[in-house]
Amino acid sequence: MVKNGRKVALEVGDHVFMQGDSNSNIYFVKSGLLKAYYIRADGKEHIKSFLPEGSIIGSMVALVDGDPCTFSLVANEPTTAIALPYKVLADAAQSDIELANALVGFLGTYGKRKEQREFQLLSLSAEDRYALLVETNPDISDRVSQADLASYVGITPQALSRIKRRLK
Amino acid sequence: MVKNGRKVALEVGDHVFMQGDSNSNIYFVKSGLLKAYYIRADGKEHIKSFLPEGSIIGSMVALVDGDPCTFSLVANEPTTAIALPYKVLADAAQSDIELANALVGFLGTYGKRKEQREFQLLSLSAEDRYALLVETNPDISDRVSQADLASYVGITPQALSRIKRRLK
DNA sequence: AGGACAAATGAACCTCGGTTAATTACGGCG
DNA sequence: CGCCGTAATTAACCGAGGTTCATTTGTCCT
Numbered sequence: 001m002v003k004n005g006r007k008v009a010l011e012v013g014d015h016v017f018m019q020g021d022s023n024s025n026i027y028f029v030k031s032g033l034l035k036a037y038y039i040r041a042d043g044k045e046h047i048k049s050f051l052p053e054g055s056i057i058g059s060m061v062a063l064v065d066g067d068p069c070t071f072s073l074v075a076n077e078p079t080t081a082i083a084l085p086y087k088v089l090a091d092a093a094q095s096d097i098e099l100a101n102a103l104v105g106f107l108g109t110y111g112k113r114k115e116q117r118e119f120q121l122l123s124l125s126a127e128d129r130y131a132l133l134v135e136t137n138p139d140i141s142d143r144v145s146q147a148d149l150a151s152y153v154g155i156t157p158q159a160l161s162r163i164k165r166r167l168k
Numbered sequence: 169m170v171k172n173g174r175k176v177a178l179e180v181g182d183h184v185f186m187q188g189d190s191n192s193n194i195y196f197v198k199s200g201l202l203k204a205y206y207i208r209a210d211g212k213e214h215i216k217s218f219l220p221e222g223s224i225i226g227s228m229v230a231l232v233d234g235d236p237c238t239f240s241l242v243a244n245e246p247t248t249a250i251a252l253p254y255k256v257l258a259d260a261a262q263s264d265i266e267l268a269n270a271l272v273g274f275l276g277t278y279g280k281r282k283e284q285r286e287f288q289l290l291s292l293s294a295e296d297r298y299a300l301l302v303e304t305n306p307d308i309s310d311r312v313s314q315a316d317l318a319s320y321v322g323i324t325p326q327a328l329s330r331i332k333r334r335l336k
Numbered sequence: 337a338g339g340a341c342a343a344a345t346g347a348a349c350c351t352c353g354g355t356t357a358a359t360t361a362c363g364g365c366g
Numbered sequence: 367c368g369c370c371g372t373a374a375t376t377a378a379c380c381g382a383g384g385t386t387c388a389t390t391t392g393t394c395c396t
Binding site: 337338339340341342343344345346347348349350351352353354355356357358359360361362363364365366 | 367368369370371372373374375376377378379380381382383384385386387388389390391392393394395396
Binding site: 016089126127155158159162163 | 352353354355356
């Protein structure tokens with residue numbers, strides 16, 4: 001099924017889609033690193049997640065309801081990915097039990113990830129979230145800028161710098 | 169399918185499950201109001217979500233991986249719900265295409281909700297989150313205590329009191 | 337009506353992170 | 367090597383929210 005997808009090659013800074021676009025594809029990241037982020041009305045950016053090779057991503061509301069994407073997706077490194085329209089997947093799943101269950105697996109994993117993120121944002125301090133990120137994803141924290149790390153944690157680069165000093 | 173579930177009746181304060189329990193049921197809230205919350209190591213509570221009648225809830229990691237529940241679920245009003253083991257659902261979905269697609273629908277909706285919550289926690293101030301809650305769920309904000317509202321928004325009751333005053 | 341307990345508000349003080357702006361690394365690259 | 371643009375750090379100030387504790391407002395109960 002995935003083999004039917006369209007291959008996408010991206011240079012650093014290329015966007016897969018922008019917040020507000022109509023785009024109901026699911027993307028399978030083959031190599032490189034994507035960055036998903038929100039832009040607020042006042043222009044501030046907030047990083048939603050990092051998507052290294054092996055990740056699967058799409059805007060849930062765009063996939064499920066066909067609404068405009070709620071975030072932007074950009075390449076942080078030269079990246080290759082496979083694009084597959086969700087509708088194709090969902091339609092095929094109507095008659096393909098195996099595919100339907102694969103979809104269940106994907107959605108379950110996605111829900112799990114978001115549940116963890118919700119917990120972290122709700123119950124952990126910025127310092128704890130940073131420490132957790134470094135501990136669980138040392139590779140990621142090496143591959144992105146301080147500013148992006150800070151944005152992911154939900155603070156400014158300056159605050160992250162302070163935290164790093166505190167942690168000595 | 170849902171008819172095969174076990175009926176659960178709860179008084180105010182009764183727990184459906186506690187954080188750390190093994191419980192891989194999906195619950196369909198028929199009437200009343202449930203409250204999902206995390207307990208941190210230091211004893212602080214943080215409300216994950218309110219589940220009024222019509223909601224569907226379960227601990228995603230418990231459902232998908234069989235891990236201990238990551239949060240507690242308690243009745244905030246006298247509540248009736250239907251409990252259905254996720255495994256039963258998932259297994260039945262292996263051979264029932266319609267059910268599999270219903271499951272896809274549930275998981276998609278769940279992912280959407282969590283995506284929105286992530287956005288709010290990451291990009292909105294406490295004041296904005298409170299205003300948004302009152303605007304989109306006026307019923308909920310009437311049915312729960314100030315302390316619970318504050319906990320959901322991610323602040324203390326005192327801070328919420330200040331915010332309300334600011335908003336006059 | 338009065339009493340008792342919980343919920344909500346208010347005030348004083350403190351801390352963390354935001355803001356702004358200056359300063360110091362750290363690459364390319366001519 | 368020195369220049370320049372970007373990233374990272376540091377500092378000074380400010381404001382939102384946390385903490386603690388006191389006070390007020392409810393609400394239920396008899």
